[in-house]
Amino acid sequence: MTKFDKSQFTSGEVATYNGRFVARFKRGGRASFISFLCKNFTVEEYFAELDAGLTPLQVLQNRGYILPHIVRWLKQQNYPVTAAGYKQFITDQSTARM
Numbered sequence: 001m002t003k004f005d006k007s008q009f010t011s012g013e014v015a016t017y018n019g020r021f022v023a024r025f026k027r028g029g030r031a032s033f034i035s036f037l038c039k040n041f042t043v044e045e046y047f048a049e050l051d052a053g054l055t056p057l058q059v060l061q062n063r064g065y066i067l068p069h070i071v072r073w074l075k076q077q078n079y080p081v082t083a084a085g086y087k088q089f090i091t092d093q094s095t096a097r098m
Contacts, residue, residue, distance in 0.1 A: 001042040009034060020047060023056035029068050036065045 009015050015022040015030065023033060033056075037046060040063050049059040057065075064083055066074070071081050079085040 001044055004038040004041065004043055004046075006034065006038055017043070021050075022046075032068050033060065033065070036060055036063075040065075 004017065008017055009022065010017075013026065014024050015034065022037070025033070037060065040060075046059060049062075050056065054062075057067075061083075066081060066083065066086060070086060074081050074085050074089055077089060079089045
């Protein structure tokens with residue numbers, strides 16, 4: 001299993017790794033995405049999940065990745081910065097609006 005090497009990623013709006021598409025970053029979040037990817041996946045695991053039809057964000061979220069702007073929301077509202085904390089945040093927000 002091959003670990004990701006951060007120096008092999010291209011810069012810009014579309015990230016590639018050794019010529020293969022990794023993800024597109026329209027509104028930022030590149031640094032946290034790449035960091036999480038490198039810490040939690042091998043090259044083979046990540047590309048196998050992409051080849052299986054998942055989107056880049058779905059692949060990372062399946063392992064607990066939370067988008068940077070959602071992390072800020074959770075911290076501001078004193079929720080744990082976890083998938084369970086985000087789920088509770090959404091539930092509480094929906095309840096408050098009803």
